[in-house]
Amino acid sequence: MDLTQAIIIFGASMICSAFGTLVGGSSLITIPLLILMGLPPHTAIGTDRLGTSGIALAGLYSFHRQGMMRYGLAFVVGIPCLVGGFIGANLALQVSPELLKRFIVALTVTFLAVVIANPRLGVVAMGTEHRPTAGRYVLGAFLSLLSGIYGGFYGAGMGTLMSYIMILVFHQTFLESAANTKVAGIMMSVTSAATYAYHGAIHLPLALVMFAGSCIGSYASAQYSDRIGNVWIKRIFVGVALVMAIKLFMDA
DSSP states (O other): OOHHHHHHHHHHHHHHHHHHHHHOOTHHHHHHHHHHTTOOHHHHHHHHHHHTHHHHHHHHHHHHHTTOOOHHHHHHHHHHHHHHHHHHHHHHTTSOHHHHHHHHHHHHHHHHHHHHHOTTTTTSOOOOOOOOOHHHHHHHHHHHHHHHHHHHHTOTTHHHHHHHHHHHTTOOOHHHHHHHTHHHHHHHHHHHHHHHHHTTOOOHHHHHHHHHHHHHHHHHHHHTTTTSOHHHHHHHHHHHHHHHHHHHHHHO
């Protein structure tokens, strides 16, 4: 890792975590960026899992200070993500680097299409206050397990998937979902990063630089979440991710 790479990944992590802590999707940019820097796909995902854990940690701290956390609900969806992260990471390590790279290109394009096709995604608060039933808790836990498996396998857009679960299943508002998915993010990152590390698939220096940038961006975003212009953040996200997808497609 040279100084230029460190500066680029630090800046990208800080910017991506600013919207990632609210709408998810930061790994949609950071994983392709790591691959463009020369990391093998498995190592890029493992490095990203450790580096972007700063988003959840700093976001959790900030939202906790604002009194927005519902820890009972957060652990209902968080524990299945802990299990899912382990399963997903082990699945990813069984896939060849070439196939995994093509999969990443396909998922990047798919998530870009979803983001572009949903103008309200990450911009307008949704949901109403309801007390979840036992059935909703079971459904939410099951969907969180699937989301955790996906998060350990690849991860880009997992935060957005978790937001959908919190909003559609538990009827949380947008900012509530941003706060209460942080426990799930931490748990998924811990098990998946540990799995990748065990198999030597983490570039530790880049991961630490990413972690620092993610903490700063996530904390600032959570602190001023009600004043951030999500429309412009989303436009920047789409533009940068589109460039990354095109470059990865050309290299695949």
